[in-house]
Amino acid sequence: xxxKCEFCNYKSVAExxxxxxxxxxxxxxxxxxxxxxxxxxxxxxxYSTNVAYLxxxxxxxxxxxxxxxxxxxxxxxxxxxxxxxxxxDKVNQYSxxxxxxxxxxxxxxxxxxxxxxxxxxxSNQIIVELCKGEIESYQKCVNRTQKQVRxxxxxxxxxxxxxxxxxxKFVLQINQEDLGNLVDASRESISRVLNDFGRxxxxxxxxxxxxxxxxxxxxxxxxxxx
Amino acid sequence: xxxKCEFCNYKSVAExxxxxxxxxxxxxxxxxxxxxxxxxxxxxxxYSTNVAYLxxxxxxxxxxxxxxxxxxxxxxxxxxxxxxxxxxDKVNQYSxxxxxxxxxxxxxxxxxxxxxxxxxxxSNQIIVELCKGEIESYQKCVNRTQKQVRxxxxxxxxxxxxxxxxxxKFVLQINQEDLGNLVDASRESISRVLNDFGRxxxxxxxxxxxxxxxxxxxxxxxxxxx
DNA sequence: TGTAGAATGTGATTTATATCACAATTTTAC
DNA sequence: GTAAAATTGTGATATAAATCACATTCTACA
Numbered sequence: 001x002x003x004k005c006e007f008c009n010y011k012s013v014a015e016x017x018x019x020x021x022x023x024x025x026x027x028x029x030x031x032x033x034x035x036x037x038x039x040x041x042x043x044x045x046x047y048s049t050n051v052a053y054l055x056x057x058x059x060x061x062x063x064x065x066x067x068x069x070x071x072x073x074x075x076x077x078x079x080x081x082x083x084x085x086x087x088x089d090k091v092n093q094y095s096x097x098x099x100x101x102x103x104x105x106x107x108x109x110x111x112x113x114x115x116x117x118x119x120x121x122x123s124n125q126i127i128v129e130l131c132k133g134e135i136e137s138y139q140k141c142v143n144r145t146q147k148q149v150r151x152x153x154x155x156x157x158x159x160x161x162x163x164x165x166x167x168x169k170f171v172l173q174i175n176q177e178d179l180g181n182l183v184d185a186s187r188e189s190i191s192r193v194l195n196d197f198g199r200x201x202x203x204x205x206x207x208x209x210x211x212x213x214x215x216x217x218x219x220x221x222x223x224x225x226x
Numbered sequence: 227x228x229x230k231c232e233f234c235n236y237k238s239v240a241e242x243x244x245x246x247x248x249x250x251x252x253x254x255x256x257x258x259x260x261x262x263x264x265x266x267x268x269x270x271x272x273y274s275t276n277v278a279y280l281x282x283x284x285x286x287x288x289x290x291x292x293x294x295x296x297x298x299x300x301x302x303x304x305x306x307x308x309x310x311x312x313x314x315d316k317v318n319q320y321s322x323x324x325x326x327x328x329x330x331x332x333x334x335x336x337x338x339x340x341x342x343x344x345x346x347x348x349s350n351q352i353i354v355e356l357c358k359g360e361i362e363s364y365q366k367c368v369n370r371t372q373k374q375v376r377x378x379x380x381x382x383x384x385x386x387x388x389x390x391x392x393x394x395k396f397v398l399q400i401n402q403e404d405l406g407n408l409v410d411a412s413r414e415s416i417s418r419v420l421n422d423f424g425r426x427x428x429x430x431x432x433x434x435x436x437x438x439x440x441x442x443x444x445x446x447x448x449x450x451x452x
Numbered sequence: 453t454g455t456a457g458a459a460t461g462t463g464a465t466t467t468a469t470a471t472c473a474c475a476a477t478t479t480t481a482c
Numbered sequence: 483g484t485a486a487a488a489t490t491g492t493g494a495t496a497t498a499a500a501t502c503a504c505a506t507t508c509t510a511c512a
Binding site: 085087093120126127130133135140141142223 | 294312314353359363365367370372
């Protein structure tokens, strides 16, 4: 499968800063791999040898907690999957798993480092993204620890609708167990809250399809934490 | 107050990658300011115009949560205080306050960007640090959400001893309220656990001075989460 | 197309910890 | 040096949500 990064429609913001020649070279140093829903993309504890980048699909980043798995965040396409784990340590500090069928681009780490060294606009953009990621993770953590389950579920629904699927109607690919691991709540609590929201007319659920009906109410619940 | 970064004993790892000339120039683009315990160093919501760097003392990074403040992390000397907040957004996304009397170096952001552009070893080190920070924040969050209060307090005591004060005996500059905000527990719970640990002979407390007596037991409690 | 396994729904019970309400102590400031 | 303020200690009570224990419903695939 011949890849031409130059014509790739899934470029990251950082990659838009690359020159034609750099993109040409990148083509020779990356490899696209397809993953089925549920497949492991990066495994915590193994050596990290490539920069992984999500071209299409959806993935979850998760780490082992003392009690159970914690889903750290959901990554949508046109984003790197493992920069912190690739550059922060030789060994992957977290796992990444496909939530939907996904295409992942693996970029040779040596070439990636070369790009960082040569193209300052590129490295600058990477720094900006890392910074944003860290701030986002702080915010996520506060939400997880301070809000009650209703607030956390409202959060996650709004995040899916606003940032991931860009629609008030979407198919929840993630199951309730994982949803619980994402916001730190039990599977049962997620189920209860989701159905409560349905009964209260805030959302409509049929199977895996969710439609947000009263977004402003959800925003209210998200903001106040209950 | 004339500053010569070249002879500064508090250089960050990234700064050790700078050339003599760059350090010379840095001297002209930074300013050291002293803060008293409790003083605000960076304020959430204000414009971020400088890169802040902790030369001495101790500081806490905190953000406003829906219910109460969350202390995100404690920063020890020779570390940047606000890279993510400085590069991720125009407006500071969190606050930083001195926990002990501290000296903070404010570096002109334009010059800092110039350094990133010119010295690749420097920018590379900054990227590594950002990556480590993000992974650390994931880990902290799991600990906060999954461990019970005993485990979280054990965590924090070990962190102070191993990473901040580098001694089994240290003076806790942070009060129990903040300690609670750091690990997500109530002030009262912190008080109870601290005294329990004392009664169980794991630590010795007199006033603000803490001595870790049975470190291995604390590690056990930290690991298992209770 | 039927059946095993996965995912979800829901009541009852338990549990860790927050909250409340003070007392006691320590620190700060005048 | 003492009053006021801040911090800490501790019992009683309340509470959100976990856990348990099933019932029910989906889903895959042989």
